[in-house]
Amino acid sequence: MKNTQIQQTILDILSKIAPEIDPATVDMGYSIQEEFEIDSMDFLRVVTAVDEIFGIAIPESDYANISTMDDMVAYIEEKIPV
């Protein structure tokens, strides 16, 4: 899967949690929580959805490595089964 597809999938998840945020205004190298103005419970929902869609299990201990969009995309790309 291409990076752009992964990113789009995550944006789709976020569009259901923070539908008023326009992704075009978001800095992908910055904290997802801050850029999308979501709280830690929302972030947990994003991760749960990512787990389900991509079929990977992201442990809580890795959350610090997926805090920005760019980091999350790179993390998923590495983890998804080829």
Added chain:
Amino acid sequence: MDFPTLKKATNNWKETPNLKDYQKTYNTFAWETIRKELDGLPNNQGLNIAHEAVDRHANSAQATKTAIRWIGKKGNKRNISYLELKAETNRFANVLEGLGIQKGERVFSLAGRIPELYIAALGTLKNTSVFCPLFSAFGPEPIMQRLGRGKGSVLLTTTKLFKRKVQALLPQLPDLKYVLLADATEDVDEKVLSFARLMAAASTEFTIPPTNSEDSALLHFTSGTTGMPKGAIHVHNAVQTHYMTGKYVLDFQPNDIFWCTADPGWVTGTSYGIIAPLTHGITNIITEAEFDALRWFETLQEEKVNIWYTAPTAIRRLMRLGMKPKDAYDLSHLRLIHSVGEPLNPEAVVWGESALGMPIHDNWWQTETGGIMISNFPDVEIRPGSMGKPLPGIEVGLVQVEDSKITKVITEAGETGELALKPSFPSIFRTYLNEEERYQKCFVDGWYLSGDLAKRDADGYYWFVGRAKEIIKTSGHMVGPFEVESALIEHPAVAEAGVIGKPDPMAGELVKAFVSLNTGYEWSEELRLELMGFTRKKLGAAVAPKEIDFLEDLPKTKSGKIMRRLLKARELGLPEGDTSTLEK
């Protein structure tokens, strides 16, 4: 499942606890003794929280000791000694005085956990103005409600938060005289000023004016089931409770390093994230970053934290790691862990013992009580799932109330009643700002009614049963359903809205809304998302509903009041109970 009582090993304390004999201390306690352990202002000029928290230590042999160790988002650190904290808070008091801010005027903050917030809080108290912290994740509507109702004269915030959430509200906030931007180097205009510029120009000398212990000090907004948020006013005398609970519950010893993870936007983050540890002259850790499981354990290890005060939502997240932190990190300095925000499930109490090397102590209190009221203690055995026993100086009862009268004060073990307190302790709130009638309603026949239901076992331990009111507790924070419903019905599509707390394994409860629609609108996924975005923009992520569902009609009483209780029962598939007042 019943969890066995957790005994305490009384012969190998790292530090002998301040409270060694609970019953004896409870029976012989006198507030006068606590008052004598505080200084009071020089020359009998009264009692001021900031003097007890800062100046008395800055004027002592421990002036150079670190009062606040601040850890920024990127791991950068700033140590502020008691002497520096005195100088900085003096500067801020002078800034306020220079701006003409008088005794009793309200100074608000809307910021993350940055050093300026803490300096402003204590400087405001020195100026005998009233400090009111707001949670930075609030959206414009909750900010507007609180700043407007609290008639804030000054707001400390950051450029980003100001532009995003406050600037557009200014025309509706006629009482707001100044906005101070913590990160601006230059003034924006005559009203929006640079905090740094003002501070640099202010003197480090300031004499706290005479302060009556009954003078207002803190304003904390809390959510109700009906109406908009209530502003609970606390007075300087509350410092006695802050100090006493620091001594007996958090067991502060002179060389302790303490970390309270709460944000000052909620009462725990002010009473215990600012005031209590400083009144004991210990080192207070403040972390700017949000929750991060591994980083939290690193902080406990690196900062050699002795006493840790956190919340059930965070503890449950830490449990998910599936690791034994005591084996992976050096937690040898840790002596005591406390939790507050909502009842801590017994599994988490017991997990503490196996994973962290000690059980987690739950406690209970409210915004209105200003400090911890019922708690587990270092030297008292824990019954997992129980909130513990009343603090010395706090008289707790379980009562039955009908028609605004106490019909029974429960003496039998195991019987459920509303948790009530004799309001004779220093930190009980003195009013709801501009809502005296609402305040008076909290007191019946000499008891303060908490709105929580509990029972007491034969040995005096209290157990949370439920809430008498429909208030929502999400991630330890109170959300008033009315505030959320009010935002929803401002959308042209929404006819009626009912908001409940939906049980959630991690957050305790999630805010869930049900709406019915006006004629001409049809329910669709697009509309659901539009309403989600609409409420998030108004309320912010901390308050906005996480789920919105459509109902043709909301269940209402014959008088037209939406029955949230019934919405919740239906959502959970529970019996609907008494529906005799339901509109057919």
